[in-house]
Amino acid sequence: MLKEQLKEVERRIQAACDRAGRKREEVTLIAVSKTKPVSMIEETYQLGIHVYGENKVQELTEKYEILPKDIEWHMIGHLQTNKVKYIVGKTALIHSVDSLKLAETIEKEAAKKNCIQDILVEVNVAQEESKFGLKVDEVIPFIEKISQFQHICVKGLMTIAPFVENPDDNRPVFANLHKLSVDIMNKNIDNVNVSILSMGMTNDYEVAIEEGATMVRVGTGIFGARNYQI
Numbered sequence: 563m564l565k566e567q568l569k570e571v572e573r574r575i576q577a578a579c580d581r582a583g584r585k586r587e588e589v590t591l592i593a594v595s596k597t598k599p600v601s602m603i604e605e606t607y608q609l610g611i612h613v614y615g616e617n618k619v620q621e622l623t624e625k626y627e628i629l630p631k632d633i634e635w636h637m638i639g640h641l642q643t644n645k646v647k648y649i650v651g652k653t654a655l656i657h658s659v660d661s662l663k664l665a666e667t668i669e670k671e672a673a674k675k676n677c678i679q680d681i682l683v684e685v686n687v688a689q690e691e692s693k694f695g696l697k698v699d700e701v702i703p704f705i706e707k708i709s710q711f712q713h714i715c716v717k718g719l720m721t722i723a724p725f726v727e728n729p730d731d732n733r734p735v736f737a738n739l740h741k742l743s744v745d746i747m748n749k750n751i752d753n754v755n756v757s758i759l760s761m762g763m764t765n766d767y768e769v770a771i772e773e774g775a776t777m778v779r780v781g782t783g784i785f786g787a788r789n790y791q792i
């Protein structure tokens with residue numbers, strides 16, 4: 563079952579790349595394994611998927627301990643400052659940096675561990691009340707500030723688009739995040755290269771790829787529906 567679903571996602575990613583005139587290598591598939599058991603990840607790992615996204619610190623660190631060390635873990639969920647210490651050094655990329663306080667905490671923890679933590683800035687492009695993330699016009703001043711930090715490297719932007727029936731409705735959201743990244747690039751801020759655009763989930767990753775996504779975060783499409791009662 564996992565094999566077929568993965569194949570279907572892969573087929574659709576390729577088709578979206580073809581439509582957009584992009585190369586498949588430009589897009590990284592992040593398999594969002596939250597709530598899913600280690601056994602399922604072992605299965606997709608065997609099928610060649612080595613990049614996983616989790617949204618809870620405890621779940622990420624538990625899976626990190628058990629699973630092969632060449633897995634690349636991405637923290638995609640809202641991150642509380644008091645939990646930063648558990649994931650710095652274990653996470654390839656933190657997608658959800660949305661406050662100075664959080665950035666300062668990551669900086670401090672990465673300095674302690676003598677590493678550089680790659681991060682994305684989360685942007686609430688659609689301005690949904692319920693969502694985390696900076697407003698579009700807050701992003702450049704924020705990046706200018708944290709670009710001075712020695713142990714953080716800003717690699718790009720992330721957004722969580724609204725849930726919509728028709729994925730095409732999210733096209734402007736993705737296009738706006740892309741445009742914002744171009745504006746930031748044009749500022750030539752030292753130490754900042756916002757080449758990663760993390761956008762698109764099961765419902766809308768094809769549209770996101772057409773609009774320039776370089777990372778898509780796909781959970782349900784690979785692992786099936788989540789059961790939060792477990």
Ligand SMILES: *Cc1c(COP(=O)(O)O)cnc(C)c1O
Nearest residue numbers: 594617638763764779780781782
């Ligand atoms: C759960 C989650 C996803 C994956 O959602 P699906 O609709 O299951 O693909 C992607 N991004 C974030 C931030 C998530 O929390």
